[in-house]
Amino acid sequence: MGILEVQNVNKRFGGLQALNNVNLDVVEGSVHAIIGPNGAGKSTLLNCFVGRLVPDTGSVMFNGQSLLGIKPHEINQTGVSRVFQTPEIFTDLTVIENVMIPAFAKRDGAYKLNPFKRVQDEAEIRDHAEHTLEDVGLADKLDMTASEMSRGDKRRLEMAMCLVQDPKLLLLDEPTAGMARADTNRTIDLLKHIGESRGITKVVIEHDMHVVFSLADKISVLAQGTVLVEDVPENIKGHPKVREAYLGEAQV
Amino acid sequence: MLKLGKKDAGLFLFVVIITLLAPFILNPFPESSAFAQFNAGYPDLMQRFVIFGIFAIGFNILFGLTGYLSFGHAAFLGVGSYAAIWMMKLLTMNVIPAIIASVIFAGLFSLVVGYISLRRSGIYFSILTLAFAQMSFAMAYSVLTPITGGETGLQPKVNDPRIFDGALAEGTTPTAGLFGVKMRDSLEWSVGDWLFTFNFGYYFAAIMMLAAFYVSIRIFRSPFGMMLRGVKTNQQRLNYTGLNSKPYTLAAFVISGMYAGLAGGLLVAMDTQVGPERMFWTASGEVVLMAILGGAGTLIGPVLGAGFIKYMENIVSKINDTILHQWFYWLPDGLEDAVVAMIYPFIGKGWHLTLGIMFMAVVIFLPGGLVEGGQRIAGWVRGRFRGKESPTSGKAAGTPAE
Structure with missing residues (x-):
């Protein structure tokens, strides 16, 4: 059982299915990375965790408590x-x-x-x-x-x-975007250091693969609102579906 | 001192001294000189300075700290005034119950208005508060006439019940006082050609203003005040940080409503009458001008703004063309008329034009208000004096919430 459990989350904006039956299981104390091309729904998913958006269907449970339908400050007060x-x-x-x-x-x-x-x-x-x-x-x-x-x-x-x-759960939306390499490395060190000393669970959205592979215990690949794969970093690197998602983006 | 930081204690002491010595400071010109009309040291105006100072200090706690721009604060001033006059009619001409009631009723009314208006932010909030104030004005004028006296307003009458006071002789007018001392009692002291007036009502209101100012400093320096500034800067972040901004903004709204009520009660204590025009939207707009002109979000700014506007309203508006002709009599005839004609639109009834131009100039060139102007001058002077020793000393800017 994970500290954050996301089940069958759907979110629609007009004609766009932003999230399509997303499932996520974040283990306590781990670093869970969410990667994927632009527009894959990563930030939308995070918005559903902090009360900025409410999913159309599905459930988001944190520590056994639902995060849906409660206000942003109440969500923060749960950690x-x-x-x-x-x-x-x-x-x-x-x-x-x-x-x-x-x-x-x-x-x-x-x-x-x-x-x-x-x-x-x-x-x-x-x-x-x-x-x-x-x-x-x-x-x-x-x-x-x-x-x-x-x-x-x-x-x-x-x-x-x-x-x-x-916090018990720290959500990071591209924490190193726009940073110089030295700053990026310092941020990685900071996140690692804090992860070890305080056991904070982290969910990280990141484009920089260097950051992802140095931090993550587990990676979910999101594309067009759907989780393609969820696995440990070693298995993600050469995964055909992942390559397809990213290459597909390159071709467009 | 008084649980204030060093800088704040200095500022507070400065304000205390200025307020206590106001009868001297505001009367710098000898009675017989041509400048005597610029003297502002007469009781009625001095009372207005401090009372509207209170109003502006309170308004600043809402607008300066949280950024919520209320366009209906005159309604709370009006409610305070009506509550005060009813205390004078029913209980006693002593101002204490009147002032307590004015604060309580304005507080309750602002709780209702704030609870509803704060469901929205930005322009919608402003419009909601404006709507409430105009509704109060219209109702005071019409359907609430039994309570408000409608168009004629209310005054204490000889035959009011006044259960704590003894009956007054027929034909006397009831006067507001504090345990026997009347608000309009004054001590006059003439030195040479100068006449200084020490009015009891002024000092009573001034002490209230100092207390209000002190409370405002404490609010600014409290974690509560810090959260309010957080609301102004980034309310969303505040919510994602685990803070519920609603109770904070509502508390600020009610506090500022109580300040407005206190000001309204004091207005009645000084001049025992009230009419609905006190709640008109222009009165709400005036306090916005006071806060912005002086420096919204600063401690002393609103008081300066209030003083400035009340001075313009009472002094500049009294200059007429006869006085202008007296000033410029030494010019050749044609030129004299031309100069008078040029200045004329800005004085007398045209004082609003002068105020408008000043206001625009402040907003464009000094977004921080008169306080920023003062800081710039202080910085410039410091730069001139220390410039040779260290080039950086001149840019010692004040802290944000000074």
Whole structure:
């Protein structure tokens, strides 16, 4: 039994069958990669996990609880954090504030309306946020406004925002897109390191095969809304169906 | 000090000093000089400065922090005023119950309006709040006449029940006060050609304003305030981060509604009458102007904006062409007329034009409002003084929420 179980998920946008009977079984503590050509439905699938989309049919169970029909903040409170394809951060806030907000959410729940608490008294939260920023390599940019950061740094900031919550399941949508090779390798190291020390289950969407094969324990290949194959990396590499999916895309 | 950070404590102390010394600061010109009409240190206007300061501070907690632009805040001001006047009619002319009631009723009303309006965001939210305010205005004018007095509004009358006060002699007008001291009581002090007025009502409202300002600083510096800024920047991220933004925005809405109610109650305490025009949409628009002109999202900005607009409204609007002719009498005749004719559209009833131009200039050149203007001047001065030692010292910009 996996920590995240996806069964027969269908999603239709008008005439387009975006997801077609998708099944996924993510083992606790593992890294599960989802690969596939553009438009295969990878991000749509992730959107169904965090409450941005609701599938037409099918079920998404996390830790034995259905994620369908509950609000995004409730899903997060069950232990699911997501890194988006384009960094979703609080651009007007400082780096440390960006990470303190999710830390508060983790400690205080979905809302705590106390206007007379002071941020400066929350040393515990601040320390935790600072340590997490150290982990992702942003320790020297704590008081920078987030909008001033480079794209790569924004991605790392968003990663810190997820990691500070110590999620059970971390969803990563192309965490290394647009990164230079050195940054990519650093991100791989970070994800590996965190995977080992905290046992966070991860679902990664990725185009960069170098990243996929260095991280993944299992790979699902998605094409035109359908899972073609689900297997360990060694068997995926030479799989004829996978080649077909990617080559098919190349011919179009 | 007062559980404020160093910078905030400095700012608060500065505001306390300015507020307490306002009768001096606003009356810089001798009575007999031609500039005496620019003096703003008379009780009525000073009271307006601080009361609308409260209104703008409250509005800023919603608009400045969460980015939700309410176009109906005058409704809460109006509800506060009506609640206050009813306390004066039913209970006592002491302002304490009036002010407590104004805050409570405005809070309850904003809870209802906020709960419904916050189902939408952006322009739809603004339109919903505007609709509520205009409905309140229209109802106060018509169907609610038994409660609101309709077009004529309400004033405390001699024969009102007023169960806590003794009966008033026939023919006297009830006056608002605080345990025997009347709001309109003033102490006048004339020094040479200067006349300074220390009005009890002003100081009462000023202390309320300082308390409101202090609470606003604390909200800005709390995790709650941080979440509100998160709503403004990226509400979606806030939701995916496990936070339910609705209670936060609703709380901010109700807090700002209570501020508006307090302002409405104080208006009644200073001048015991109220009419429905207080809830008209232009009054809601005015507080938006105040916040943006001063600097939305900054602590002191809305207060500056409120002071600025009330000054224009009361001082610039009083300049007429006779006064202009007096100013420019030394010019040759034809030129004098030409200059007066050129300036005339911007003064008197034309003060709105001046305000409009100032507002456009601020929005275009100083998106951060008057506060940003102040910061730029401070930065420029610092650059001039330290420029030779270190070239980077001049660009020490203020923190975002200063």
